[in-house]
Amino acid sequence: MPWVIAIMVALTVLAAGGALAMANLAAQARSDLAGGVTVQIVEADPALRDAQTRRALAALEDMEIVQGMRRVPDAELQALIEPWLGGGVRSEAVPLPALIDVDLNGAADAGTLDDLRAALGPIAPDARVDAQAQWLGPVFDAISALRWLALGLIVLLAFTSAAAVWLAARNALNANRGTIEVVHLLGGTDGQIARIFQRSAIIDAAIGGAVGLVLGAIALKVLGAQFAALESGMVAGGGLDPVDWLLLALVPVAGAAIALLTARMTVLASLGKMP
Amino acid sequence: MNRAVNRSEEEVARFDNVGLRYGTDREVLSDLSFTLFPGRFYFLTGASGAGKTSLLKLLYLAQRPSRGAIRMFGRDVITQPRAQLPSFRRRLGVVFQDFRLIDHLSAYDNIALPLRVSGVREDDLTQPVLDMLDWVGLGHRADARPATLSGGEQQRVAIARAVIGRPDLLVADEPTGNVDPEMALKLIRLFEALNRLGTTVVVATHDVQLLKKVPDSLIMRLDKGHLSDPTGALRFPPRRELSG
Numbered sequence: 001m002p003w004v005i006a007i008m009v010a011l012t013v014l015a016a017g018g019a020l021a022m023a024n025l026a027a028q029a030r031s032d033l034a035g036g037v038t039v040q041i042v043e044a045d046p047a048l049r050d051a052q053t054r055r056a057l058a059a060l061e062d063m064e065i066v067q068g069m070r071r072v073p074d075a076e077l078q079a080l081i082e083p084w085l086g087g088g089v090r091s092e093a094v095p096l097p098a099l100i101d102v103d104l105n106g107a108a109d110a111g112t113l114d115d116l117r118a119a120l121g122p123i124a125p126d127a128r129v130d131a132q133a134q135w136l137g138p139v140f141d142a143i144s145a146l147r148w149l150a151l152g153l154i155v156l157l158a159f160t161s162a163a164a165v166w167l168a169a170r171n172a173l174n175a176n177r178g179t180i181e182v183v184h185l186l187g188g189t190d191g192q193i194a195r196i197f198q199r200s201a202i203i204d205a206a207i208g209g210a211v212g213l214v215l216g217a218i219a220l221k222v223l224g225a226q227f228a229a230l231e232s233g234m235v236a237g238g239g240l241d242p243v244d245w246l247l248l249a250l251v252p253v254a255g256a257a258i259a260l261l262t263a264r265m266t267v268l269a270s271l272g273k274m275p
Numbered sequence: 276m277n278r279a280v281n282r283s284e285e286e287v288a289r290f291d292n293v294g295l296r297y298g299t300d301r302e303v304l305s306d307l308s309f310t311l312f313p314g315r316f317y318f319l320t321g322a323s324g325a326g327k328t329s330l331l332k333l334l335y336l337a338q339r340p341s342r343g344a345i346r347m348f349g350r351d352v353i354t355q356p357r358a359q360l361p362s363f364r365r366r367l368g369v370v371f372q373d374f375r376l377i378d379h380l381s382a383y384d385n386i387a388l389p390l391r392v393s394g395v396r397e398d399d400l401t402q403p404v405l406d407m408l409d410w411v412g413l414g415h416r417a418d419a420r421p422a423t424l425s426g427g428e429q430q431r432v433a434i435a436r437a438v439i440g441r442p443d444l445l446v447a448d449e450p451t452g453n454v455d456p457e458m459a460l461k462l463i464r465l466f467e468a469l470n471r472l473g474t475t476v477v478v479a480t481h482d483v484q485l486l487k488k489v490p491d492s493l494i495m496r497l498d499k500g501h502l503s504d505p506t507g508a509l510r511f512p513p514r515r516e517l518s519g
């Protein structure tokens with residue numbers, strides 16, 4: 001029994017740790033991008049492009065909702081596309097759009113984007129306005145799906161743990177039926193008899209829970225280190241803070257509570273059949 | 276003093292028209308009506324399968340009757356909430372036909388069990404349990420597991436466990452079934468000693484020789500689930516000298 005609980009707790013810690021890390025990741029990315037808007041000026045003629053860009057910058061400057069902005073230098077753009085198109089690509093050959101990173105002091109919701117489009121339309125007809133978060137929409141969807149998956153896993157694991165404890169309690173009950181009957185006939189109350197089984201269930205759960213927590217935490221640490229090694233700015237936002245670790249430490253406590261309740265209900269149900 | 280109340284307080288057990296069937300079979304006990312009075316020594320006899328064990332199970336609250344009323348110590352146990360029954364069981368001592376000692380507990384711990392169940396403190400139970408072990412001649416086997424004891428020794432542990440709590444009613448199911456006549460007599464003397472201390476005793480046996488060993492005993496006879504009362508003592512208080 002302790003080993004079953006250890007495995008259940010380790011898996012639950014992993015699933016919960018993953019869910020928490022993804023929640024952090026999503027929250028971080030969202031707050032980074034919430035007020036971020038990208039304005040692209042897609043115009044092949046460099047002179048026209050430049051003129052529109054300048055006008056757009058000036059117009060944005062005057063808007064109250066805009067907190068800050070930055071024209072992404074062409075060199076930076078070159079560097080961005082280099083991995084795909086190879087070095088030495090000249091902008092005359094492959095026309096690059098001009099990019100303006102805009103920081104809003106509010107969220108980049110649909111209404112704000114429409115306002116921006118309306119403002120830029122007349123002066124820079126080739127401007128395309130996109131919320132940065134929108135680019136990551138599918139990523140957020142995937143993260144959300146993974147979190148639901150983790151939640152489902154945790155619920156399943158809780159059920160499985162309860163079932164394992166139930167089976168263990170029933171086995172213990174059958175193995176000790178004679179003892180239980182005798183204690184019952186000597187005037188032992190249901191509570192007294194249930195306490196004996198609760199105690200052994202709690203001891204099993206405590207041992208298994210501690211081992212499982214350690215195993216799960218080690219696995220999370222190793223995984224975390226691996227992701228950190230990717231040095232991707234996005235994954236870096238997915239770490240676990242102390243509050244998260246505290247939550248994970250509660251997993252074995254919840255496991256012990258499930259073990260206790262299941263053992264108690266199993267024993268009481270069986271005792272209820274005795275007169 | 277109100278005589279009716281006094282009477283019911285004096286009754287250890289009272290059965291009224293009690294019937295028992297297991298499942299949907301025919302009744303194995305029918306129309307049982309009798310009263311057990313305090314301080315008496317009863318033998319319950321009858322052929323094998325007559326229903327002796329079944330009657331004792333009703334008496335020690337291991338079985339509910341299919342019909343009829345049972346009062347224990349003046350209170351109706353049929354309508355009693357289940358949670359109240361342990362307090363009745365703690366006033367009983369039971370010697371099971373198959374001893375039912377707990378394998379993984381020593382003789383000492385088996386005998387201490389009823390006291391622990393009743394919440395007696397460890398300090399307070401050590402001496403009584405050791406005394407009881409001596410009383411049944413097993414002072415030197417206190418730490419022995421039941422499996423390492425002889426049949427007779429196990430029987431004495433079972434009896435010690437039944438009487439350690441000074442029960443108001445001692446119920447013994449064929450307590451001499453597996454021992455030689457000499458040991459049987461010794462055990463009966465044990466019950467008599469307890470009986471003299473005030474415990475009501477009910478011993479089920481089909482050993483007719485045993486009945487003669489306890490002169491003042493009352494006899495209940497079961498025949499195919501029906502009770503006959505050869506000494507006429509079950510319905511009304513028997514006329515018996517209470518001296519000595």
Ligand SMILES: Nc1ncnc2c1ncn2[C@@H]1O[C@H](COP(=O)(O)OP(=O)(O)OP(=O)(O)O)[C@@H](O)[C@H]1O
Nearest residue numbers: 297298303321322323324325326327328329330481
């Ligand atoms: N748990 C049970 N389920 C079904 N039938 C039972 C059960 N216990 C006893 N019986 C039946 O009830 C009848 C009385 O059995 P009981 O054990 O009370 O007899 P007994 O007088 O104690 O017999 P013995 O002297 O052999 O111990 C028997 O016919 C038996 O088959």
Ligand SMILES: [Mg+2]
Nearest residue numbers: 327328329372
């Ligand atoms: Mg029997």
